[in-house]
Amino acid sequence: MDDECGDFEMVGNTKILKDWRVRIFILALIFLGIIPLALIGLRFGMDFSGGSLIYLQLEKPVDEATMDTMVSILQARLNGFGLKDISVRPVGDQYIMVSVSGASGSNLDAIKDVLAKQGKFEAIIDGQIALTGEDIIQVKTDPQSGYGWSASLQQWRVPFDLSGSGAARFADVAEGKCRKVEGEIKCDKIYMFIDRPENAAILIPTALYNKEKYMYLVPGNPNSGYISVEDLEKNAMVKIIPTDNITNAIINELKSANVTTVIIPENSTYYIELLNQSGFQVITKSKVGEYWLWDATGLKSVLNLTPGVTSGEPVTTAVIEGHATSLEEAKKEMTKMVVILRSGKLPVKLSIATTMEVSPTLGRQFLGYVGWIGLLAWVVVGLIVFVKYRHPKLSALIMANNLSEIIIILGIAAIIRWEIDLAALAGIIAAVGTGVDHMIVISDEILSGGKRKEETSFLGRIKRAFGIIFAAAATTTAAMLPLITLGFGLMKGFAITTLIGLAVGVLIARPAFARILEEFL
Amino acid sequence: MNIYSKPYYKYYIIVPLVLAVLSIVLLPFVPKGVDLTGGTSISAVVPNTVDISEDQIKTELADLGLNDLRVSVADNPLNNQRMYIIEFSNVQSELNQTDVVSEIKQRLSSLLGVRVEDITVQEIGPAIGKSFWESGLRAMGLAFLFMAAVVFLTFRELAPSTYVISAAILDVLYALLGMAIFKIPLSLATIAALLMLIGYSVDTDILLTNRVLKRIEGSVDDRLHSAMKTGITMSLTTIGALAVLVFASWILHIQTLLFIGATLMFGLIGDLASTWMMNAVILKWWATRKS
Numbered sequence: 134m135d136d137e138c139g140d141f142e143m144v145g146n147t148k149i150l151k152d153w154r155v156r157i158f159i160l161a162l163i164f165l166g167i168i169p170l171a172l173i174g175l176r177f178g179m180d181f182s183g184g185s186l187i188y189l190q191l192e193k194p195v196d197e198a199t200m201d202t203m204v205s206i207l208q209a210r211l212n213g214f215g216l217k218d219i220s221v222r223p224v225g226d227q228y229i230m231v232s233v234s235g236a237s238g239s240n241l242d243a244i245k246d247v248l249a250k251q252g253k254f255e256a257i258i259d260g261q262i263a264l265t266g267e268d269i270i271q272v273k274t275d276p277q278s279g280y281g282w283s284a285s286l287q288q289w290r291v292p293f294d295l296s297g298s299g300a301a302r303f304a305d306v307a308e309g310k311c312r313k314v315e316g317e318i319k320c321d322k323i324y325m326f327i328d329r330p331e332n333a334a335i336l337i338p339t340a341l342y343n344k345e346k347y348m349y350l351v352p353g354n355p356n357s358g359y360i361s362v363e364d365l366e367k368n369a370m371v372k373i374i375p376t377d378n379i380t381n382a383i384i385n386e387l388k389s390a391n392v393t394t395v396i397i398p399e400n401s402t403y404y405i406e407l408l409n410q411s412g413f414q415v416i417t418k419s420k421v422g423e424y425w426l427w428d429a430t431g432l433k434s435v436l437n438l439t440p441g442v443t444s445g446e447p448v449t450t451a452v453i454e455g456h457a458t459s460l461e462e463a464k465k466e467m468t469k470m471v472v473i474l475r476s477g478k479l480p481v482k483l484s485i486a487t488t489m490e491v492s493p494t495l496g497r498q499f500l501g502y503v504g505w506i507g508l509l510a511w512v513v514v515g516l517i518v519f520v521k522y523r524h525p526k527l528s529a530l531i532m533a534n535n536l537s538e539i540i541i542i543l544g545i546a547a548i549i550r551w552e553i554d555l556a557a558l559a560g561i562i563a564a565v566g567t568g569v570d571h572m573i574v575i576s577d578e579i580l581s582g583g584k585r586k587e588e589t590s591f592l593g594r595i596k597r598a599f600g601i602i603f604a605a606a607a608t609t610t611a612a613m614l615p616l617i618t619l620g621f622g623l624m625k626g627f628a629i630t631t632l633i634g635l636a637v638g639v640l641i642a643r644p645a646f647a648r649i650l651e652e653f654l
Numbered sequence: 655m656n657i658y659s660k661p662y663y664k665y666y667i668i669v670p671l672v673l674a675v676l677s678i679v680l681l682p683f684v685p686k687g688v689d690l691t692g693g694t695s696i697s698a699v700v701p702n703t704v705d706i707s708e709d710q711i712k713t714e715l716a717d718l719g720l721n722d723l724r725v726s727v728a729d730n731p732l733n734n735q736r737m738y739i740i741e742f743s744n745v746q747s748e749l750n751q752t753d754v755v756s757e758i759k760q761r762l763s764s765l766l767g768v769r770v771e772d773i774t775v776q777e778i779g780p781a782i783g784k785s786f787w788e789s790g791l792r793a794m795g796l797a798f799l800f801m802a803a804v805v806f807l808t809f810r811e812l813a814p815s816t817y818v819i820s821a822a823i824l825d826v827l828y829a830l831l832g833m834a835i836f837k838i839p840l841s842l843a844t845i846a847a848l849l850m851l852i853g854y855s856v857d858t859d860i861l862l863t864n865r866v867l868k869r870i871e872g873s874v875d876d877r878l879h880s881a882m883k884t885g886i887t888m889s890l891t892t893i894g895a896l897a898v899l900v901f902a903s904w905i906l907h908i909q910t911l912l913f914i915g916a917t918l919m920f921g922l923i924g925d926l927a928s929t930w931m932m933n934a935v936i937l938k939w940w941a942t943r944k945s
Contacts, residue, residue: 180910188782245752485752486779487689492772495699498733499908506902506911510895517891555910556846563850563918566895570857570888577884601864604808605857611800612853615793616846620689620786624846627914631850 149652158645161637162537166544173547178554178626181500183493184218184234188621189248190486194226199480204229205472206479209433210252210327211244212421219244224621228486247328249485254477256303257324258438260367263306266477268299274471279452282463289463291470292452300447308445310438320438322360324368327476329431330416333394334372334387337426338401342375345424350435352423360435362426369430371396379407387413396429433473503558510562511535514569522576530649531572538568538642542634557626564634567609571602571638575647595647606639656879658938666931673927674824677831684834687841690787692780693722693743694751696758698773699907700766702729702736711740714765718754719746730907737907738766744780751777790845797849798822801856809863817936818859821928825855828924829917838917843910847917854918855925858885859933866937874941878934885929893922 149155179186191203200223207229208221218234233244254266272293274280282289295303310321337345342362351357366373372390376383384407387395395408399419408415418429426432436453453470457463511532519528542561546553578598579591609631616628657663688695708725715723720742728737740762745754755775763770778786801822806815829851838844865881866874899915902908 486782488777490775492774494772495774502906502908506899510898513894513898514891517894521887559911559914562899566892567854569891573888574861574884581880601861604860607804608801608856609853611804612797612849614800615796616849619789619793619845620842624842627846
């Protein structure tokens with residue numbers, strides 16, 4: 134900004150500020166550049182913040198609906214994994230991108246493990262497995278089969294088909310789980326898990342334990358019913374140990390219970406080394422949902438059994454019903470239930486196609502370096518221009534114009550929430566390179582005119598310069614367009630920043646440059 | 655001194671043509687990166703006081719069944735760091751890739767004294783590599799097509815437009831020549847640089863053709879000469895900025911930027927030959943014949 138003011142003072146007259154090209158340029162610098170940068174700020178991609186990208190390849194291309202199902206199942210499973218900042222997005226019709234920011238080490242290996250495996254769905258009643266993903270043949274999502282919401286009953290329904298053996302096991306486990314107590318029928322609950330940990334124990338700090346001792350089925354609503362930690366312990370079939378320290382007694386308890394995996398909350402003060410040394414696999418899970426214990430055990434839903442299903446008679450068509458007061462609420466619940474029921478069986482097989490990890494420390498270092506490289510390159514360009522023209526004002530003007538262009542490109546990146554990665558920075562460097570070229574064309578056209586004024590008017594020369602610049606920018610734009618789709622769009626950043634840079638340069642920065650140059654020559 | 659007024663001006667064209675032949679001969683020697691062939695690349699940055707040789711690492715990993723194992727070490731004198739890069743195409747079929755990679759991470763961690771989370775891994779499946787390669791070729795083809803269309807629309811004359819497009823083809827060849835000599839792999843990043851080059855390197859040719867075709871002042875030789883003065887200044891500023899980028903990212907081991915910068919730089923240096931020793935020469939011949 135200081136450079137800009139300097140230039141206008143050099144011009145030595147304020148008339149130039151009234152020119153519309155210069156005004157647009159200044160407005161763009163302020164409103165597209167400085168203000169968004171200051172208010173929104175830049176988002177840095179994986180190259181600089183660290184993290185992992187995993188591309189999953191589906192066995193065959195799928196339609197949009199199947200892709201949506203795949204993505205929501207993976208989302209549900211990875212959420213259960215207890216990691217924040219994890220995103221699952223479809224890429225075309227055959228790939229799914231999973232990006233995890235900042236995850237590292239054993240957690241990442243565990244994520245890859247989850248992705249490579251089929252999901253594990255289990256419905257458990259009274260500590261016994263009633264259904265698994267294998268038992269669910271089909272979840273019906275068409276209204277003809279009864280799927281949907283009834284406004285009059287304020288009730289939603291998700292019907293599904295069970296295999297013969299699944300129906301038999303369910304009937305067996307559920308039999309007699311509704312009892313008459315003091316004239317009122319009380320039924321057991323059915324617990325639905327995705328990827329429930331096996332041979333696992335959960336260590337929970339006492340403060341958190343006390344907070345989650347009773348978990349309401351509808352958060353914040355005591356009338357919705359609750360489950361206790363003991364209920365969860367029994368049905369998730371894991372040991373839940375409230376403690377603030379890892380003692381030898383606990384280690385021994387874990388060992389005697391044949392525990393192999395220990396799950397602890399994020400940011401706990403436990404001395405994990407002790408667990409590692411004793412040969413346990415330690416998994417850290419962060420709280421994603423309402424209760425940490427639900428995330429830690431993979432519990433997705435708790436429903437009440439109804440007397441109709443506890444007679445012991447096997448039924449192969451089942452339905453899950455719930456209460457909802459609006460279509461929106463019902464839709465949310467139904468989608469959630471469909472995803473849970475389908476999680477055990479992905480519609481299409483998938484495999485890990487590629488993974489990329491960047492360590493956060495390395496990334497942060499990169500960012501600093503790139504800043505210095507940019508600065509140095511900028512100065513070198515200024516020097517070359519100065520050596521060529523021996524004209525300090527012209528060099529300063531070119532450098533200032535360049536800097537403003539970078540600020541506007543970054544500002545626009547901030548506005549469109551574009552993540553800056555290494556490719557994007559390369560694109561900015563490229564755009565700035567073309568910008569300098571264009572300014573040299575303009576300068577030469579204007580400067581060379583001195584001796585042949587009679588042949589082509591000043592305006593004619595500027596017009597000719599812009600003819601060259603527009604053609605040059607157009608070829609670059611044309612050649613960069615295919616880059617948007619190259620390799621999953623991994624190089625999109627390069628294309629986007631170059632294209633923004635070219636547009637800003639040709640439409641905003643160069644006209645102002647020509648006008649200012651014209652004024653002070 | 656106007657080089658286009660010399661009687662032997664036609665012979666300038668030998669230089670770009672010889673370079674082009676050389677590029678085509680060396681074309682098979684351009685390496686393909688992990689992202690186009692499929693494979694795994696693992697890198698770790700450590701203080702340069704860690705003194706473990708490539709061979710030590712190879713020995714340490716020998717029993718893991720890694721095919722085409724390559725290990726390289728590079729020093730960063732600015733911050734006293736050293737970077738190890740381990741690459742292999744795949745693991746022997748009976749082993750599980752994920753397990754092997756985490757085992758390598760564990761071993762590197764204890765060998766180099768670096769935290770497991772500070773190790774960077776890139777794995778590309780062979781099928782994806784192939785599809786990246788195909789999409790890369792398609793993108794290059796499209797870029798050429800689009801660029802050519804813009805050039806034709808700009809000049810609306812077949813011959814000069816063809817010269818401009820030929821110059822762009824040569825520039826890409828020269829970039830590939832540089833990549834073959836300096837062992838810069840063809841990857842998504844360098845393909846991006848080549849696309850940029852296709853659109854960007856013709857800027858000088860557009861300037862040249864515009865000045866010769868559309869200017870009325872001076873003789874053809876004068877116009878060629880003035881275009882060359884402007885064009886070489888343009889190229890020099892960009893090459894200067896790229897030289898900074900290449901040198902710095904080489905020292906600092908920022909591979910993506912190094913490869914993109916170097917590819918562009920080779921192409922733009924080559925563009926000096928293709929524009930001023932070929933395109934300009936043919937254009938003079940064409941303009942003289944036409945008048």
